[in-house]
Amino acid sequence: MLLTVRPARPPWGYHLGTSLYRSPSPIRPRISLLLHQRHSFASTTDPATADEQPTPAATLAVPCEGRVNEIGVQQLSSHMYKQLFKRPSTPPEPYLVNLAKDHLERHQLLGKISDTSAPIGFDIPELHGETLDEHFHKLGIEASEPYLTNAKNFANSTLPPLPKRWDVKNSKGKYEFHSGWTKYNLNGTAEVGVAPDAEELMVFDVEVLYKHNPFAVMACAGTPNGWYCWISPWIMGETENPRQLVPLGDPTKDRIVIGHNVGYDRARIKEEYNIKQTRNFFLDTMSLHVAVNGMCSQQRPTWLKHAKNRALREQMAAETESLELANLLEHGQFMEEEEELWVGRSSINSLRDVAKFHCNIEVDKKIRDQFGELDRQGVKDQLADLLDYCALDVEITHKVFKQILPRFLEVCPHPVSFGALRHISSVMLPTSKKWEDYISSAESKYQELMEGVTTRLHDLAKLALESKDQPEVYLNDPWLKQLDWTGMEVKMTKGTKKEPPRPVANQKMPGFPKWYKELFKKVGGENILNLTVRQRVAPILLRLTWDGSPLIWSDVHGWCFRIPQEEVGKYKESAVVQVSMSEEENYSLKDDTAHAYFKLPHKDGPVSRVVNPMAKGYLQYFEAGTLGSEYALAKEALEMNAACSYWISARKRIMSQMVIYESDVESMGMEYLHNTENPESETENPESETENKDATSAESTEFGLILPQIIPMGTITRRAVEATWLTASNAKKNRVGSELKAMISAPKGYSLVGADVDSEELWIASLVGDAQFKIHGGNAIGFMTLEGSKNAGTDLHSRTASILGISRNHAKIFNYGRIYGAGLKFAATLLRQFNPGMTDAKAAEIAGNLYHATKGTKTTEKVLSPKAFWRGGTESFVFNTLEEFAEQERPRTPVLAAGITEALMKKYIKKGGYLTSRINWAIQSSGVDYLHLLIISMDYLIRLYSIDARLAITVHDEIRYLVKDSDRYRAAMALQVANIWTRCMFAQQIGINDLPQSCAFFSAVDIDSVLRKEVNLDCITPSHPTPIPHGESLDILELLKRPEAELKNPDRSRIPIKIEDIPYEERTPVMHTLPKMEEVFLKAQIVSDERELKGVVKEARMKLFEQKGVSAAKGRRNNGKVRLSMDEFNKYYQEVERMELEMMEMEMESRAFPKGQGKGKGAKESVAGKTANVAKPPLRQTGYGARVEA
Structure with missing residues (x-):
């Protein structure tokens, strides 16, 4: 039953009104109080501010009724609900509601509602279909075509044979190489200067002289219509500029570009450096392999060990002359331990290993080493061999693709999982010449800080050296004593009568102790003192x-x-x-x-x-x-080390970023920036305008782009991986170079629009628990996620902080670690990090208390569950369901039904093996489903409403778009619509046809000029002392007040496929394939008290016994083969009476004695005596056991 509440005033000031239904206690008083408060607020508007109230025409909101579910959690308003859930929904069964209330009450949560916001209603684009699944199926197909069909066809075809030679005969009959593209036709002819412009399908690979510069020196493309090769003009000596990009052709053509780690190749393609997204789909065979046959980090060492042993056996078998010994070695009879089954179902990600695994192809990578050894002329001299190697990689990649694509489409069958990859593979980051200023500033600040400390550290070394002739000093000093004072003797030649002894030549610093000599290294023939705070000698010198x-x-x-x-x-x-x-x-x-x-x-x-x-x-x-x-320098050195730690670890990756500027290509689509007469050059975003005011020269503001070399599915959970941008930290005042993300800045006239998904994976985990009750907020972690208040201390992070005695921010790490399946050891280790003075025993005790309160108690009761289960904790329902997911033969994510990698499938691993990784997979892979749904939604809305926007970057639960200023509020609204579609899809697939209002919308959408965590961060660091102007952050209510945010006048021409005609076959949700939790098992997960558990066990046994009796009776009636004899009948009822008596004794014992008492023999005899003469009353069901009326 839902409580519906009507608005008390017009839509721009709407609040919940009075309830249409009566709510059962204890929720009703709380709801009534909230409703009264809202109504009172609505009717006491200050007359002085009446003129400031927006008019009806100034808002996108519409009148609507508020709705709350059976436990008081506010749901979508009536207006939003009817747009999102078209089919009539069935309320949860009463016993589920009662169980949910009892569960919440035990954790002091029932009735503690914190969401007192008004119902929100506005018009959103219409769904395509009856359900969210039908809607997303059609959107996924529309976004995936024609790429999906073309990719399937390409996987069923074979590339033409490789060209016999790459050089081309000129008019004089001489063979020579040409810079740029050359096409090699199927008939054996070659065409110089012909690019793969018309090709829709290609496998592509580039080669780089990586020790010289990051730009391609050659490239090969294999297509159904022939082969292509590209040679850099720099290699041919036609230019001294090595910054050459590979032109691929028409950017508006629907084209699939396949490669192994193709993000690396994409970064060297000319057309990709444009503010407008191309129609290229970069399909990565490495990602496809990881999703289907990847391994988790815990498996990698085992796999490498077995691979090394296998290679050794194969080598020995090849070298031995004994046929019998070779057979034994080949079949692994001499292995020290049995190879686990999963080892044969996976491989690491290099093309060499992937080709061996999928195609049994041996790849020789020796030639690749030449790209690290040769110079420009060396490459030119060996062009034929090097092109052969590059083309062979292309051919092998296509063979891998043929094997892996069909398997990927089986593992990840939903079209959204395929369609989203195009956008993730096409991310881009805008910047300017200020990028070079950033690197220069960070490096100079780092060198300045290092030099100040290092100089004084050198002085301390020299001070210690003064004791070299005073052993009584250094041998009695606890620090100096640790240094190696040997080696101070000076080796002399043997003197003669004519020539006295002299020092032997080529001695390293004769007369100095060994510890001091070891601090020097030879640079250009000269010994230079090389001493930093990171060396082991530094703590000794600093005493x-x-x-x-x-x-x-x-x-x-x-x-x-x-x-x-x-x-x-x-x-x-x-x-x-x-x-x-x-x-x-x-x-x-x-x-x-x-x-x-x-x-x-x-x-x-x-x-x-x-x-x-x-x-x-x-x-x-x-x-x-x-x-x-005793030296003040010690603290200064520590602070310097802390300040430079980020730059020291990241500087190499940051400095190696490929930044391409307008001067490197003909066009980046930014011509309007240099056209002062073009009105479009005037920015509409004041933040962007402020940001660019100080940019007075064209050189400092020259537009540039970075293409992150992303692996769209780099882990077994299908999360994207990239070395720099997906791990970049936020700006910190004491960290040199930590302003990295803020150096990504939108060009004039554009903004970065995006949002963070609020508690994404925490909500997904809690939703899994809520699914057991068919009510949002039905389990404790779900209620805390939706209704928990930081101020009241009822949210999950505050509760954990209270149990552990740590800060709320630190508590977040514990909570996410636990949800990902981390155990007590992880919690205890983390606790010691946050409380350095805590003993191991104390940390273990507190961590145990946390896990007892959250996960609960691990229990084995076969009559309730064939497997051990958690009970009594706030998260017991979540972990029991996640473990049920993990124990499936082929686990699939609950929403898009993406399957787990073969290496973690149950049939290939030992019982209980890698359980943490499999639980982590269920949550994180569902988070990837969320991101993919969000991206496909945005792609559709951007095209439908002609929003000038493209995906810039995604970092797990963050998403940012580069948007033209005139469209920034419509893009923000599109993000809100995409989010509510995605959340509703999750709820519906999990089995609840509704959604809480508190999680329906992004808490805020950021509109900013730079990339940063919050729009109000100044991004001040030691290397960036100038604050960056703040951006704009809008929640849904603020967005609805802006008429320019309205999504209207759809442009159907930008949706080439008629979505309504896309066929859809309704599928069974993954959650429906899991075994249903019976009422008695739900009760068992709720209880924490042992006596209550015994009552539940008794009830389960009685039900099981009754079911057996009923089955026997049914069998006798149906076919006469099964008969219940009189003896069996009597035995059955005697067992029932015995169970009833035992439960009556437990009931009376619990009334007669407080908890923890009445356990002795005398107490049991007393209770037995009381029950012996009691007539057996009729049974009734109360609580969690079959109990009797008093």
């Missing part, structure tokens, strides 16, 4: 201490600190661990009985060694006074 005790290096235990034996008790309750030096080879440590040694705490726990106490994680200890030094 670091822990609680005032000197730091000591141990080859066995890493950095430790040393204290007198009598002070050991001081650290008994501390997080640091005492270690034994018995295995140490350094006798000064091994024989030291006067001192005790303790390891420095490590973020990964006591087993791990600390090798660098100057790492940024130890800055907190320095600030707390635990880690110290």
